[in-house]
Amino acid sequence: MARVLVAYGTSEGQTERIAEVIGDVLRDAGHEAAVLDVNDLGGVVPEGYDAVVLGASIHMGKHDKHVVALARDNLGTLERLPSAFFSVSLAAQGDQAEAEGYVRQFEEETGWHPDQRALFGGALLYTHYGFLKRRMMRRIVAGKPGDLGVDTSRDYVYTEWDAVRAFAEHVAAGLEPGAG
Ligand SMILES: Cc1cc2nc3c(=O)[nH]c(=O)nc-3n(C[C@H](O)[C@H](O)[C@H](O)COP(=O)(O)O)c2cc1C
Numbered sequence: 359m360a361r362v363l364v365a366y367g368t369s370e371g372q373t374e375r376i377a378e379v380i381g382d383v384l385r386d387a388g389h390e391a392a393v394l395d396v397n398d399l400g401g402v403v404p405e406g407y408d409a410v411v412l413g414a415s416i417h418m419g420k421h422d423k424h425v426v427a428l429a430r431d432n433l434g435t436l437e438r439l440p441s442a443f444f445s446v447s448l449a450a451q452g453d454q455a456e457a458e459g460y461v462r463q464f465e466e467e468t469g470w471h472p473d474q475r476a477l478f479g480g481a482l483l484y485t486h487y488g489f490l491k492r493r494m495m496r497r498i499v500a501g502k503p504g505d506l507g508v509d510t511s512r513d514y515v516y517t518e519w520d521a522v523r524a525f526a527e528h529v530a531a532g533l534e535p536g537a538g
Contacts, residue, residue: 360408360533367422372481383526403432409440416447429468442474451479451516452504476525479516
């Protein structure tokens with residue numbers, strides 16, 4: 359059994375939901391998983407974990423700055439342990455090149471090259487956004503590839519949960535054998 363830290367940076371909650379599913383899959387595989395908001399870590403990857411999974415969403419072309427800082431400032435720990443990164447964006451839904459570019463930029467910025475990486479589609483939560491954000495997001499996605507939704511009276515979730523579970527199973531398989 360391995361103890362795995364799954365830390366996420368989220369603005370509207372989608373990356374947290376993905377992190378929770380990853381935690382569930384790791385536990386089902388017999389590992390111990392702590393799923394934590396990066397803001398609760400105080401900038402430090404705590405001692406006592408055998409592996410680390412970090413996840414961050416994209417806003418305005420950039421990954422969550424707290425996750426960027428955590429990766430950059432804990433590079434030694436992340437390089438010593440099995441590690442994985444997942445990126446959450448709308449680009450992952452229809453513009454793979456852009457989504458991959460975000461991850462390349464993240465790796466350049468942090469110096470961290472995780473053992474495994476995944477790109478997941480995020481969510482368009484129009485009904486949760488304020489007036490200005492709703493209008494801005496509609497305008498942005500209307501000009502983007504990927505057939506993204508423009509009906510602001512509803513939400514759209516592009517996360518492929520099977521891909522999230524497959525990623526987590528892959529992470530789990532690379533760790534010490536599960537207890538059960
Ligand atoms: C204000 C705003 C800006 C965004 N900018 C981008 C962007 O530049 N590129 C992109 O692919 N997705 C962008 N997104 C989509 C988010 O990555 C997506 O909504 C994701 O699900 C957010 O995850 P979170 O809820 O964990 O923060 C943006 C979303 C919002 C609300």
